[in-house]
Amino acid sequence: MDRFLASVERRAFVAARMAVGNDDDALDIVQDAMMKLAEKYSEREPAEWPPLFQRILQSRIRDFYRRAKVRNRFRTWFGFGNTEEQNKSDPFDEIKDPGAREPIEHLDAKQELASLEVAIAALPQRQQQAFMLRTWDGLDVEQTARAMGCSSGSVKTHYSRAMQALRKRAEETV
Amino acid sequence: MTKKDERILNDARAMLDRQSEELDDVVLARLRAARMRATEVADHRSDTGSWFGSAVGAGSSLALTKMMGGLVAASLVFAVAVTVWIANPVVPRNNLEDLEILAASESPEFYQDLDFYLWLETRATRAG
The missing domain is CATH 1.10.10.10 (Winged helix-like DNA-binding domain superfamily/Winged helix DNA-binding domain)
Incomplete structure (x- = not known):
């Protein structure tokens, strides 16, 4: 299990970060996916782990989006909805200066x-x-x-x- | 697939590969910690699973484990019920006699004095 997780952790993190946009949430998602795999499927054949892990990871990312959607809806209802949008910088500004x-x-x-x-x-x-x-x-x-x-x-x-x-x-x- | 598409895909792969190779130390340490925790959980589960597996001489899937748990619980309940029954064998031996008394036309006082009548009869027989 350790070897398998070590082989997928970097890619899983990059995929999660690409989806959620920040390191902390991406790390939480990857950690949850690892734990779920270990808890539920560790006794399965190692050949079954990659698709199972991928499925858990994608499902965690979907859950993150659902929670974010609900959070945003509440914010909108209570009248402080667009602060995140306003504070959000232009994605182009975040591109590192190549030097x-x-x-x-x-x-x-x-x-x-x-x-x-x-x-x-x-x-x-x-x-x-x-x-x-x-x-x-x-x-x-x-x-x-x-x-x-x-x-x-x-x-x-x-x-x-x-x-x-x-x-x-x-x-x-x- | 056009050349343009091919280029987009190759660039995307190169960019993502580079990102996964250039993760900073903090992220790598947190990933390692998460992996260790998950591995511990997996190891613990496999220990428990193998104990069950050797106990039944078969595989240790989750379904099998649950089935064995149910079987053990049912056996325990059965064993307790048998023990209690053996310790207190409730045999309603006097129930039929009681039923006869209730169904009879004599008054209850007659049955209360029955011992006296029996004693009287015995005395009369001896005297006779």
């Missing part, structure tokens, strides 16, 4: 990757999940559907919309 002393081509490549990161982070949650699982984790449509708890058709739709958004973003940045 003026670096060669121009490196700078361009880094900026492009940073821009892509912002674009992926800005995708709607389900599109982002489908994109990350298909592209980075290398899951096929069926496996992605199982991890996301939805149909294969939905996965195809989410993935195709994600690609469309990223294509559009790429055209805008050129």
Whole structure:
């Protein structure tokens, strides 16, 4: 179990951070997913762990979004709804300055990757999940559907919309 | 897949790979701590599971463990019931006699004095 978790923890953290936008919540999500796997499925065959872990992780990310939605609704009801939106800085401002002393081509490549990161982070949650699982984790449509708890058709739709958004973003940045 | 799509995908993979390789020490330490806690839980569960497994001579899945728990509980209840029954064997031996008395037409006083009549009869027989 230790070896398996060590092999997936970094990727799980990056995926969770991409989804929720900060380290603390991402760490909580990964920790919850690890605990759930250990508590419920440690006695299963190790070959079953990767899809189970992926499913738990994606479900935790969905729970985070649901809680955030409820929180925001309460904030709106009680009249202090838009403070978060107002305080939210422009995602482009958070892109690290690649450094003026670096060669121009490196700078361009880094900026492009940073821009892509912002674009992926800005995708709607389900599109982002489908994109990350298909592209980075290398899951096929069926496996992605199982991890996301939805149909294969939905996965195809989410993935195709994600690609469309990223294509559009790429055209805008050129 | 177009070349443009291929480039987007390759860039995305490269960016995500780089991010996972460049995590800071604090994050890595917290991930390690979370992993250790989860591993401890898994180890504890596998210890408990193997105990059950060896006890029944079969696999130690959750369903099997629950089934064994139910079986043990049912056996205990049965054992307690048998013990209590053996310690207090309630045999209603006098119930039929009571029923005869209740159904009879004689007054209850007759049965209260029955011993006296029996004694009187015995004396009369001896005297005779």
